[in-house]
Every structure is written in structure tokens, then in C-alpha cells.
Amino acid sequence: MIRIAVVSGKGGTGKTMITAALSCLLKGSLVLADCDVDAANLSLVLSPRLIRTDPFMGMKAAVIDPDLCTECGACREHCRFDAVEIDDGAYQINPSRCEGCAVCTLVCPADAVTMQPRQTGVIMYSEVDRGHLVHARLVPGAGNSGLLVHAVKKTALQEDGDAEKFLVDGPPGTGCPLISSVSGMNAVIVVTEPSVSGLHDMKRVITVCRQFRVKIFVVINRYDLDVTKTEETEAYCLEESIPLIGKIPFDPAVISAVRAGVPVTDQGQGPASLSICGIADTLEKELVNLAAR
Secondary structure (H helix, E strand, O other): OOEEEEEEEEOOOOOOHHHHHHHOOOOOEEEEEEEOOOOOOHHHHHOOOEEEEEEEEEEOOOEEEEOOOOOOOOHHOOOOOOEEEEOEEEEOOOOOOOOOOOOHHHHOOOOOOEOOEEEEEEEEEEOOOEEEEEEEEEEEOOHHHHHHHHHHHHHHHHHHHOOEEOOOOOOOOHHHHHHHHHHHOOOEEEEEEOOHHHHHHHHHHHHHHHOOOOOEEEEOOOOOOOHHHHHHHHHHHHOOOOOEEEEEOOOOHHHHHHHHOHHHHHOOHHHHHHHHHHHHHHHHHHHHHHHHO
């Protein structure tokens, strides 16, 4: 299995649009995962048919047993996250504030506080035209997005480990979700745009990806909006010996495809669609060389 993650240093570069198009173009059997669990939207353009959902249990949270609680206030005094609240005279934990530090369990003289598992998200296993898609939804404000990304990938590999390719739509940025997405991948496609922040954040995400010794490719989306920045990006890739496998022009058909909820390659042979077809062909050739190593 060849494992490919599509990532970006910043949001709004067109990463999900490119992932959806590649899912239609890459050869062989395929399993997909949307690892942008804080704002998963690959499903918006692939029209998945839900097969099942599984709860995701994040870090434990404190729970106060009202029958044992003496209302001494020690837990509230020592909680640095203001998670202990009083409702009608009864002490209770606000789960959205609890960080799972367990200090309250140590200071409670009546042993009324325990750490209990809590559901902070859901993992969805769905069918799409090219195979299966694993995606997730994290409870707003919940932490552990890196752990949920790991769980999404684990589900995909357990259910479709015999697929020839594993295509991951990764999260933007350089934090824990990205690290969890890139871990175990063979190749990473960094999608950027010709802007000051696009080039800056591309360099940052490439620095992170290099720690995992993956093959790195770059795609410049909407390259014709700023030719000067595109040339700077090309110069950087050349200097760093990073293959630039494609440049996608600005194309209103992309917006129409997103509004219609379909991959842009389903909108006919427009400029963006043709460019992505070329990227898929180049990527296939690179992956053959990667598999031969």
C-alpha cells in the first residue's frame, strides 16, 4: 500500500479540492481518510453513503459523585481551569472546561471525584464511488484532535488494509493533527498558493514533514494570481530539491464544483481539471519509483 497525505501550511489553499479530484483519478483500489477532524469537509464533495459510526473516547474527565461529596470545596479551590461549578448547592464538573489533570481526585478528602471516559467525537465509515471514506467529527472545543486523527487512520487501515493506495486529506497548519496525519505516510503533497503567507507556511510545513522522512511534492494552486510569488515558490522548490508536480490556474469551475458538491474533474475539461489530471499522471509515475525503493 502506498500512503499519500495531502497537506497545507495554511487553510484555503484548495487542499480538499485537490484530494477529491485525485481520488477520482488515481489508479488502483483506494481508501480515503479525512484527517482534518476539526473541520472535515471532504465528504461535502464526495457524497458518502454512511455505513456506520463509532464513538471516539478522548481523555478522561472528572466526575463528582453527589452521594459522596461533602461540599468542602477543595476541588473547586484547586482547579485551575474553573471546571468545578455549583448548581443548586451541588458541586459538579463542567466537562467542556475539564482538562483531565485529575488534581481534584487528589485533594478530595471523601474520594468523591473519579476520572471517567468521555466521548469527544465520532468516527464515520462511509462508502464513496472509489471505495471507502473514513471521516470524523470532533466535539467543538474538545482537545485530542491528534488522537482522533490517529483513530481515523487506524480505522481506515483496519477496514481496507488491502487497498493499493491510502489517500489522506490532512489538516492545515503544523500542529498535532498534521503530525499525526503525516506519521506513517510514504509521500506528502504540500498544496500552496502564491502569497506571502502561502510561501511562508509552505516552508514551515515542509520542515515538519522532513522529520518523518517522507517523499515531499509541491502543488501551487491559483498560480496565475501572483506570478512573482509563484516564481519565488518555484525557486525554493528547486533550491530544496523538492519536486513541483503541478501548477493549477485560477478557474471559476472550481467554485461551481464546490457549490455543486462534486470534484472539479466532474465539471468537464476546464483549466483546473486538466491541470489536476496532469498532476495525477505525474504523481503516478513518482509513486512507481517510490514503490520500487
